[in-house]
Amino acid sequence: MAGIVIDRIAKSFGAVSALKEVSLEIADGEFVALLGPSGCGKTTLLRIMAGLETRSSGRVLIGGRDVSDLKPYERGLAMVFQNYAVFPHMTVYDNVGFGLTMQKKPKDVIDRQVKKAAALLHIEPYLERYPAKLSGGQRQRVAVARALAVEPAVLLMDEPLSNLDALLRLEMRAELKSVLREAGTTTVYVTHDQTEAMGLADRIAVMHGGKIVQIAPPTEVYSRPASMFVGGFVGSPPMNFIPVEARAGSVALGGQTLAAPRASGALTLGFRGEDVTLAPPGEAMPFTVRVAEPMGSHLLLTGRIGDAVVRVVAPPASIVKAGETVGLRLDPDRIVFMDAATGAATDLAA
Amino acid sequence: MTGPRRFLFVTGVITLCAWILVPIYLIALGSFGGRPAVFKWPKDWLPWNASLDAMLLFLRIEGVWNAAINSVIAAGLTMIFSILLGAPAGYALARFDFRGANAFRLLVLLTRAFPLAILALPLTVIFIKLGLYDTPFGVSLVHTALALPFAALVTASLFVGIPRELEEAAWVFGCTRWQAFTKVVLPLALPGVAAAAIFAFVISWNEVFAASVLTVRERTLTAYLLTVLSESPLHYRFAGGFILIVPSVLFIFAVRKYLFAMWGVSSK
Ligand SMILES: Nc1ncnc2c1ncn2[C@@H]1O[C@H](COP(=O)(O)OP(=O)(O)O)[C@@H](O)[C@H]1O
Ligand SMILES: [Mg+2]
Numbered sequence: 032m033a034g035i036v037i038d039r040i041a042k043s044f045g046a047v048s049a050l051k052e053v054s055l056e057i058a059d060g061e062f063v064a065l066l067g068p069s070g071c072g073k074t075t076l077l078r079i080m081a082g083l084e085t086r087s088s089g090r091v092l093i094g095g096r097d098v099s100d101l102k103p104y105e106r107g108l109a110m111v112f113q114n115y116a117v118f119p120h121m122t123v124y125d126n127v128g129f130g131l132t133m134q135k136k137p138k139d140v141i142d143r144q145v146k147k148a149a150a151l152l153h154i155e156p157y158l159e160r161y162p163a164k165l166s167g168g169q170r171q172r173v174a175v176a177r178a179l180a181v182e183p184a185v186l187l188m189d190e191p192l193s194n195l196d197a198l199l200r201l202e203m204r205a206e207l208k209s210v211l212r213e214a215g216t217t218t219v220y221v222t223h224d225q226t227e228a229m230g231l232a233d234r235i236a237v238m239h240g241g242k243i244v245q246i247a248p249p250t251e252v253y254s255r256p257a258s259m260f261v262g263g264f265v266g267s268p269p270m271n272f273i274p275v276e277a278r279a280g281s282v283a284l285g286g287q288t289l290a291a292p293r294a295s296g297a298l299t300l301g302f303r304g305e306d307v308t309l310a311p312p313g314e315a316m317p318f319t320v321r322v323a324e325p326m327g328s329h330l331l332l333t334g335r336i337g338d339a340v341v342r343v344v345a346p347p348a349s350i351v352k353a354g355e356t357v358g359l360r361l362d363p364d365r366i367v368f369m370d371a372a373t374g375a376a377t378d379l380a381a
Numbered sequence: 382m383t384g385p386r387r388f389l390f391v392t393g394v395i396t397l398c399a400w401i402l403v404p405i406y407l408i409a410l411g412s413f414g415g416r417p418a419v420f421k422w423p424k425d426w427l428p429w430n431a432s433l434d435a436m437l438l439f440l441r442i443e444g445v446w447n448a449a450i451n452s453v454i455a456a457g458l459t460m461i462f463s464i465l466l467g468a469p470a471g472y473a474l475a476r477f478d479f480r481g482a483n484a485f486r487l488l489v490l491l492t493r494a495f496p497l498a499i500l501a502l503p504l505t506v507i508f509i510k511l512g513l514y515d516t517p518f519g520v521s522l523v524h525t526a527l528a529l530p531f532a533a534l535v536t537a538s539l540f541v542g543i544p545r546e547l548e549e550a551a552w553v554f555g556c557t558r559w560q561a562f563t564k565v566v567l568p569l570a571l572p573g574v575a576a577a578a579i580f581a582f583v584i585s586w587n588e589v590f591a592a593s594v595l596t597v598r599e600r601t602l603t604a605y606l607l608t609v610l611s612e613s614p615l616h617y618r619f620a621g622g623f624i625l626i627v628p629s630v631l632f633i634f635a636v637r638k639y640l641f642a643m644w645g646v647s648s649k
Binding site: 112181 | 544546547549550551552555556557560565568569
């Protein structure tokens with residue numbers, strides 16, 4: 032078992048700067064998700080950890096050892112690739128045992144570990160088959176089993192579920208979580224799917240434009256995003272943002288007065304769609320509903336406050352129709368203020 | 382497939398087959414039918430009085446066996462050299478972004494732009510000096526030069542087709558670059574590599590000019606037949622031609638599975 036330290040890793044491809052001095056510390060046994068939109072540098076960072084990509088500067092430490100200049104096979108880690116990368120010319124058994132065979136483990140040890148990993152991922156019935164005879168989900172399991180069979184100190188995964196259909200993804204997600212929790216493996220998991228990151232990770236590192244913009248536990252990333260970008264990227268529906276004006280240290284909204292982090296000036300107020308209660312229009316912030324979508328578990332309302340588009344999650348039994356104007360009351364404990372110019376969160380306490 | 386497309390497809394297949402098979406069949410008729418079959422017109426399209434006489438006589442011509450063995454040695458060596466040199470070049474072209482990769486690709490093909498006729502005399506001189514003259518090994522060196530461009534380019538396209546992720550997975554799970562190549566890339570590329578090897582074999586087997594210039598007594602079969610048969614009756618020539626064709630056809634038939642695999646078609 033081993034923790035990971037990423038120390039000011041930068042990477043440029045010619046003129047394109049893919050990573051800008053990224054630093055990150057991952058504790059032993061921790062599950063960290065690298066979350067961000069496509070092209071933000073997640074894969075590049077993961078591949079640098081694995082030794083599959085060269086870095087422009089910085090260091091990678093695994094278990095306190097500087098592995099920056101080591102070959103992939105010297106780093107003692109395992110990886111699950113986006114397209115599974117199971118070897119088509121080997122049986123499932125040989126695939127799962129590949130890492131152990133390379134380590135020249137005795138046959139009986141290999142057999143034991145392969146069976147154990149196969150049992151964990153429910154692929155025992157296919158051990159003698161070739162990958163071509165497996166479905167996408169089964170191949171995925173083989174790829175994970177291959178990684179777990181070597182009992183790695185560190186497991187890296189690059190969008191391992193993105194090629195599976197929605198239902199299978201849900202199932203595999205839950206299974207991965209329980210399997211990895213049991214194994215206690217330090218895991219770095221790359222994804223652009225925020226529900227995956229929220230569901231799996233101990234901490235989420237949100238990346239944007241080659242930088243880590245926030246690293247925090249899922250609930251904190253969700254309710255206290257470090258910037259407008261994070262708030263908008265994490266959560267479905269995304270966080271709502273409305274421009275407000277602070278006067279004398281507070282912000283007046285409809286019938287509500289909220290404490291502001293600044294005495295005066297332009298701010299952006301962020302709130303989650305479920306952190307509001309509906310009120311009669313006269314008593315709270317007026318919200319003009321354009322579309323009402325009954326989702327079963329809740330009623331999703333899309334409309335406007337002033338010029339800003341806002342999405343609100345109302346109880347399923349609420350009676351709201353399109354075109355209606357209702358009042359919104361915010362939960363003062365669950366709002367965030369952002370700097371209107373930079374989009375970065377401003378601390379209430381500061 | 383719908384009506385007209387199916388019709389086109391079937392006609393195309395028949396035409397292509399006829400294109401290849403009719404000449405081969407005519408040569409076979411000539412070589413098994415003896416003297417009358419060669420001159421008879423219109424032809425008997427079925428071999429009524431086929432006999433192995435011409436063939437057997439042909440096989441008894443002095444030196445045919447020696448020449449055949451020389452051919453096999455030269456073609457075999459050509460095959461080995463082309464793959465041993467061509468596959469690494471192909472791998473480099475497929476996997477590394479090195480300066481001049483495109484120029485290299487072009488240069489590889491340019492080796493084919495030199496007419497052998499120009500090279501023949503200097504080559505002969507050098508070969509005599511080196512003691513390579515009149516040996517199958519010497520012939521195979523020249524044939525390797527001819528086959529190498531194809532070997533390099535064909536294997537490059539094979540390696541491009543093997544996902545890099547597979548190789549990277551091998552590295553992560555404990556392989557050095559070389560181990561990953563031998564354990565993952567090579568097995569997957571093997572059908573195509575085999576096809577490239579056979580192609581090199583056939584190039585050497587069929588090549589006549591360099592083989593004629595660079596040998597005197599240790600002729601390859603093609604070079605030998607060229608000299609011997611120009612003096613022989615026509616049905617012997619057919620027999621000789623048939624014997625030249627057969628190995629290539631058999632060889633390709635034997636490895637058709639791999640050729641199809643390379644083209645992404647499966648055969649039953
Ligand atoms: N081999 C490469 N050559 C050039 N640019 C690359 C290469 N790999 C990645 N990039 C660039 O680096 C940036 C980050 O890519 P990547 O790490 O794959 O993003 P992500 O995995 O977050 O989608 C992108 O702008 C991408 O175009
Ligand atoms: Mg990626």
